[in-house]
Amino acid sequence: MTTTATPAPPDGRSEAAPPVLRKTPARKRLVPYWLLLPGILWLIVFFAAPLVYQASTSIQTGSLEEGFKVTWHVATYWDALGEYWPQFIRSMGYAAVATVLCLVLGYPLAYLIAFKAGRWRNVVMILVIAPFFTSFLIRTLAWKTILADGGPVVGLLNSLHVLDVTSWLGVTEGHRVLATPLAVVCGLTYNFLPFMVLPLYTSLERIDPRLHEAAGDLYARPSTTFRRVTFPLSMPGVVAGTLLTFIPAAGDYINAELLGSTDQKMIGNVIQSQFLRVLDYPTAAALSFILMAAILAMVTFYIRKSGTEDLV
Amino acid sequence: MAVHETTNAPGTGAARTPNRGLRWLRRNIVAMAGLATLGYLILPNIVVMVFSFNKPNGRFNYQWQRFSTDAWSDPCGVADLCGSLGLSLQLALWATIGATVLGTMIAFALARYRFRARAGVNTLIFLPMAMPEVVMAASLATLFLNMGIQFGFWTILIAHIMFCLSFVVTAVKARVMSMDPRLEQAAQDLYASPVQTFLRVTLPIAAPGIAAGALLSFALSFDDFIITNFNAGSTVTFPMFVWGSAQRGTPVQINVIGTAMFLVAVLCVLAGQLAGNRRKRSKRS
Numbered sequence: 001m002t003t004t005a006t007p008a009p010p011d012g013r014s015e016a017a018p019p020v021l022r023k024t025p026a027r028k029r030l031v032p033y034w035l036l037l038p039g040i041l042w043l044i045v046f047f048a049a050p051l052v053y054q055a056s057t058s059i060q061t062g063s064l065e066e067g068f069k070v071t072w073h074v075a076t077y078w079d080a081l082g083e084y085w086p087q088f089i090r091s092m093g094y095a096a097v098a099t100v101l102c103l104v105l106g107y108p109l110a111y112l113i114a115f116k117a118g119r120w121r122n123v124v125m126i127l128v129i130a131p132f133f134t135s136f137l138i139r140t141l142a143w144k145t146i147l148a149d150g151g152p153v154v155g156l157l158n159s160l161h162v163l164d165v166t167s168w169l170g171v172t173e174g175h176r177v178l179a180t181p182l183a184v185v186c187g188l189t190y191n192f193l194p195f196m197v198l199p200l201y202t203s204l205e206r207i208d209p210r211l212h213e214a215a216g217d218l219y220a221r222p223s224t225t226f227r228r229v230t231f232p233l234s235m236p237g238v239v240a241g242t243l244l245t246f247i248p249a250a251g252d253y254i255n256a257e258l259l260g261s262t263d264q265k266m267i268g269n270v271i272q273s274q275f276l277r278v279l280d281y282p283t284a285a286a287l288s289f290i291l292m293a294a295i296l297a298m299v300t301f302y303i304r305k306s307g308t309e310d311l312v
Numbered sequence: 313m314a315v316h317e318t319t320n321a322p323g324t325g326a327a328r329t330p331n332r333g334l335r336w337l338r339r340n341i342v343a344m345a346g347l348a349t350l351g352y353l354i355l356p357n358i359v360v361m362v363f364s365f366n367k368p369n370g371r372f373n374y375q376w377q378r379f380s381t382d383a384w385s386d387p388c389g390v391a392d393l394c395g396s397l398g399l400s401l402q403l404a405l406w407a408t409i410g411a412t413v414l415g416t417m418i419a420f421a422l423a424r425y426r427f428r429a430r431a432g433v434n435t436l437i438f439l440p441m442a443m444p445e446v447v448m449a450a451s452l453a454t455l456f457l458n459m460g461i462q463f464g465f466w467t468i469l470i471a472h473i474m475f476c477l478s479f480v481v482t483a484v485k486a487r488v489m490s491m492d493p494r495l496e497q498a499a500q501d502l503y504a505s506p507v508q509t510f511l512r513v514t515l516p517i518a519a520p521g522i523a524a525g526a527l528l529s530f531a532l533s534f535d536d537f538i539i540t541n542f543n544a545g546s547t548v549t550f551p552m553f554v555w556g557s558a559q560r561g562t563p564v565q566i567n568v569i570g571t572a573m574f575l576v577a578v579l580c581v582l583a584g585q586l587a588g589n590r591r592k593r594s595k596r597s
Contacts, residue, residue: 031421031425032421032424032425032426032427033421033427035417035418035420035421035425036417036418036421036427036433038414038417039414039415039417039418039477039481040418040433040436042414042473042474042477043436043437043440043474043477043478044436046452046455046470046471046473046474047436047439047440047448047452047474048436049455050448050451050452050454050455051447051451053451053454053455053458054447054450054451054454057454057458105345105348105349105352106349108342108343108345108346108348108349109345109346109347109349109350109353110346111342111346112342112343112346112347112350113346116342116343116346122585124350126578126581126582127350127353127354128350128353129581130354130357130574130577130578130581131353131354131356131357131574132531132535133531133573133574133576133577133578134357134360134570134571134573134574135534135535135550135551135554135570135573136535136537137537137551137554137555137558138360138554138566138567138570139356139357139360139570140356141374141554141558141562141566142355142356142357142359142360142363143356144374145359145363145374145375146355146356146359148374148375190352190353190356193349193352193353194353197349243442247442247443247444248444248445250444251444251445251446251447251538252444252446252538253446253538254537254538254555258558268444268446268538271446271447271450272446272541272542275450275453275542276541276542281454281457284450285450285451285454288444288446288447288450288451289447291444291446291447292443292444292447295442295443295444296442299442
């Protein structure tokens with residue numbers, strides 16, 4: 001390494017032999033650029049450039065047979081939004097509800113691992129990560145079995161009249177769960193829960209347990225300790241977890257496809273079918289651009305608001 | 313701040329709730345909620361496992377019929393299933409190697425050197441993680457379409473390396489940043505050459521970060537569906553096979569493979585833990 005700013009060693013040796021590389025030669029100065037080059041080039045060519053291509057595609061018109069040309073047809077955006085705004089709103093709504101549910105469900109689990117699990121900590125940790133190893137599509141299909149119409153879960157919810165309440169609220173229909181918003185949100189919550197639990201755990205684990213003792217010594221109730229000490233200190237985890245949950249959930253189309261019906265289609269479903277089935281590339285490009293812009297705007301606003309810019 | 317609530321201090325709280333069960337409940341409610349969440353996370357895995365022993369009547373394996381080990385004795389009995397699994401493993405391996413090498417290089421540059429355009433590089437690393445997959449997938453596919461590149465193994469591999477890179481950079485950078493720079497200085501003071509210093513000191517210390525990044529890449533690549541769906545053409549990876557089978561009929565073998573992967577992974581983690589514990593113990597003695 002060429003760090004020349006090391007403090008002089010106590011012995012006089014360094015006086016006689018000064019660091020060899022006082023002036024960094026050009027070859028050494030280029031080292032970071034050579035290290036960066038292949039990876040950054042990869043990201044520029046296969047991540048950044050495609051986004052530019054996408055932007056140009058969104059203002060093209062034409063057909064598959066004659067080819068597409070850039071005609072600055074900005075109206076594609078208005079048409080796409082005009083036609084698909086319900087899916088757009090629905091995506092944001094489902095993602096928001098799933099994120100809140102993940103936080104509510106994930107926080108006790110992260111808390112359990114960080115403070116209460118003791119020597120079971122590693123076991124619980126493995127159980128949180130383990131589901132990852134079975135393909136998430138297989139696990140999402142398993143929810144089809146769990147929530148099946150004649151299954152025990154639906155039977156239990158029916159006998160407790162929970163489904164009557166949820167039907168009244170409009171999140172289920174009749175006496176079933178599958179093919180309703182509830183099923184899709186349940187799937188989204190399930191799929192992205194580990195992404196909430198892991199950052200929460202990381203930030204909770206860093207909290208000095210003596211702070212809890214200090215709060216107790218100052219006669220704070222457990223709930224007060226949580227509100228005033230634990231939760232504020234876990235904010236970086238909350239912010240990271242909500243972002244890691246919301247962003248993929250908003251663009252997801254797997255849960256809506258497997259667990260929902262045509263009434264639960266999200267914006268991801270529309271982009272997917274426009275691109276892969278309808279082959280209407282301009283509309284697909286415009287929609288994914290709108291989705292990207294919306295999410296980046298929300299993320300930026302959220303990070304500013306929560307004041308943890310150093311997080312990223 | 314909360315001093316005025318002295319009546320509720322721990323200790324005196326017991327007198328307020330004489331009911332023992334209630335007190336126990338209050339103390340353990342968080343742990344119970346956590347365990348309930350854990351159950352929610354594990355339940356589908358249990359269902360997948362149980363249904364790998366099912367013998368469904370129709371094409372779909374959603375309803376329990378009767379116990380059978382047919383699928384376990386013939387895991388490759390469905391056309392294209394094991395082929396797609398092999399392809400996925402191969403892709404994941406190459407994507408891991410590519411992303412780990414490129415990502416580790418970037419991470420070292422970011423953690424160790426000053427250079428221009430640092431903020432730009434950081435943004436370029438962060439953006440793929442903050443972007444919905446469907447957006448990346450559609451735009452990359454647009455690029456390939458415009459360039460007239462044939463979709464297949466290579467386009468999938470390119471895409472996988474692209475989205476795994478950022479995760480490797482994040483994992484390795486965190487590790488290298490938290491490393492004590494004096495260790496390297498000490499090595500150099502002991503007349504180690506830069507290459508020796510790197511191989512004997514820097515790399516072993518960075519290794520857990522690199523391993524974490526590589527493992528994450530493998531898992532992300534192996535399990536990726538959305539980006540693969542857009543960039544695969546007619547190539548079928550394992551997740552694509554599962555997706556297709558959700559429309560055509562789900563063979564029990566899918567559950568067998570899901571369960572087997574789950575068990576292998578858990579065993580690997582446990583073995584790693586045991587080995588780690590033993591090493592710790594032998595070091596102590």
